[in-house]
Amino acid sequence: MQVVSHFLLTYWPHLVAVVSLIIGAFTAIHAAMNKNDVRAAIAWVGVILMSPLLGPFLYLVAGINRIRHDQLSTQRSRLIKDYVNHAREPFHDVASLAGAQFTSLRVLGDRISRFPLHDGNHITLLDSGDEAYPAMLQAIDSAAHCIALQSYIFDHDRIGLQFAQALQRAHERGVAVRVLIDSVGAKYSHPPIVHLLRRHGIHTELFMSNLLGLRMPYANLRSHRKILFIDGHLGFMGGMNIRESFMSSLAGRHAARDTHFRVEGPVATQLFAVFANDWEFATRERLRIEDWCRISPSAPQPQVPARCIRSSPDRFIAATHSVLLGALAVAQRHVRIQSPYFLPDQTLMGALNTAARRGIQVDIVIPGRNNLRLVNYAMTAQLAQVIAAGCRVWRSRGNFDHSKLLTIDDGWSYVGSSNLDPRSLRLNFELDMEIYDPVMAGRIAARIDREIEQSDPVTQEYLQAIPFLKQLRNRIIWLASPYL
Template sequence: MTEAKELFLIYWPHILFVLSGLLSAVAAVHAAMTKQDVRAAIGWVGVVLFSPFLGPFLYAVAGINRIRKERVSQLRSSNMYPEEVIDRVLAHDVVDVSGPQFAALRQLGDRVTDFRLLGFNRIKLLNGGDETYPAMLEAIESAQKSIALQSYIFDHDPIGEKIAGALIDAVKRGVQVRVLIDAVGSKYSHPPIVRMLEKGGVRTALFMRPVIGLRLVYANLRSHRKLLVIDGMHGFTGGMNIRAGFMTAIAKEHVTHDTHFQVGGPIIHQLMVNFAHDWHFTTQEKITGDAWFSNVLANELEPGVPIRCVPSGPDSTIGNTHKMLMGALSVAQTHVRIQSPYFLPDQPLIAALATAARRGVIVDIVIPGANNLKLVSAAMSAQFDQLLQTGCRIWRSSGTFDHSKLFTVDGSWSYVGSSNLDPRSLRLNFELDIEVYDRQLAQQLDARIDAAISTSTLVTLDAERRQPFLIRLRNRVVWLASPYL
């Protein structure tokens, strides 16, 4: 033993050198073989080769996708509509409800996502917590069979307690209730609302709960999805978390603005399929049966709106939203309106926006004048010149922070949901959006965005270039970290 110890003391630098080389080689090979983005692969290979020990550790923490694709994204399951049902509720033609240019976009959606575009749907725009939370509470209180709720953040505050109380009351009435909250998002308030829910008998789970001692490993790959499905028939989805800050009566002049959507019709089935898969991935419990998946053919189908769910995430659905937005920008003819709290598009999206503007399409982008994430705001500013010099218009809104995520094309097509236009949403988070072929909704959203523009400040290239050098340097330095902001 003494001899071995002496040998180690003599040769430990050589042992560390060899161990470092082995770890770096393994990490570099893994990055080269698994990364689809060549820039990401080159970046990680460089980090692990030129940073002994630290590089492989950083790659293990932030570079490896630990989600098993077959468990998360196998959307074609026993819960999906059979083909004969799909044929009846399928939206066959979108030209009449949107425009001829959107026929190609519909075909793109068919090939990008496993979900088909379904007709006969209803959708209602809800402005902020003042409209959204009362509607959600009314739906929860009317539930007879089942409630499925998923959120990134579910705060333990007055509105969180109110919704939790309604869920607990539903359990007491005999309603089956499942609540899925992201493990990181659940920590935004203390004590977590999970304790109240579980004490009240609500089946609650945390998505990607960190393993003790390995919390950093799970800092990425969050579930940012928001949905509520009642009795398999009524639903809500959009970009709103459950927080008191969205209620005017509570937050008053500091209220955060946002949008959410109340939906009905066959699209509810797709929302429920998304929830069922995330729940099964988290808990291994399979959700099936009429209590959760209502038979859409049991009711008379009424004329409605073509809608499709577009799930995206770091699995087989990676890049779905990116592809849909690229397709939408390619077919735009007159006007693209975007409202996003965190606007950090990658180079392909920047090029698509610039190309649309150069084709003569009006491109309006509304971002918060007062952002709740200062670092993200700085990184956003570092990219403005790439858009402004091509003719895109960027507006800084006035008033309090607006968390809305809205994208419309030609007053006829809308893309709304949980996705921000930043690297985290487009590649790292599990997101859920819907595309809607409907002039009425698109024009409602256009009116909302135009109202924001009317009180906004136009960002100009000259003003950006006149900023002090140290401010511009700070923005660029922060921008370098934008994939992980």
């Protein structure tokens, strides 16, 4: 024993060096073999080799995709099969409704989404918490059979307590209730509301809360989806979390803005399929579609074709990215984008720039006041690239707007939870919806145009006038944009 102790005390620096080199080598090999993006592979291998101890730890926390493709594929395939047997025939004639240029986009969606495009959906745009939260609370209070709620952030504040009380009332009258909150988003308020929900008997779970058996969240792979599903036929989705800062009656004149959507029809069942898959992944409990999606009444008029698009770090990786590339490729007149976090990768930026160079009017609206300072710095560093190609960029003068909206040629819309940044497009679980309807596209376009009327244009002259040290700061922060 003394010999061993003496050996360890004498040679521990050498042992640490050997162990770190072995760990670094195995970690670098894992990164090289599993990263499909050559830039990500080079970056991780460089970090690991330059810092054989810290690098592997960072890669373990932020670089490994721990989602099992085979497991999720099996779950989703089963749910999709159940759903297809439950729903009506797919809708194909998008040319006469939205425009001939969208025919190929529908085909792209067929191959990416795995959800059919269905008519028979009634969709209502809800502006911020002032419209969305009362409608959601009313739906919860009217629920007679089942409620499924999923959110990235569910704050323990005044609006969060209203939702908790409504869910408690539903649970007490015998409604089946399931609540799924992201494990990182649950910690945005203290104490987390999950404890209150569980005390009320509401079946509440966290998404991706363990790391190697430890009670700590993953840095990536967040569930950013926002879903409320009621009684088999009514749903809500969009970009809005549950927090009082989006209610003007609670946050006052500083209230943030967002956009949410109330949906009835086949798309509501698609929302449930996404929720059920995430719930099964997080809890191992299977929610049978025949129990939760009973025969529902026909949706009110007008009815429009729509479908959900899931993106996530498994077999649906880059689904939204592919849809956006396809939409920009078919655009003929006007592209309108509103995004709180506009950090497109070079491929998506190339598609935007190519659209502008083809003569398409491309309007991009971003917040003048951003709730994430580092993201704002990185966005500013990147804007010159799209402005130089002819895209028009606008910084809104109002309160922070969290909306994620896109319209093409006033005929097709893309809405939901995805931001135009690497985290949303590759690392998070996101849920969006494509809508083939000129009326809805017109409403979304009008909302974006009203925002433009109250915005300041971002020009090359404006960007060049930024002091050099701030430009340097912005570029340095931009280097880390894939993980902001």
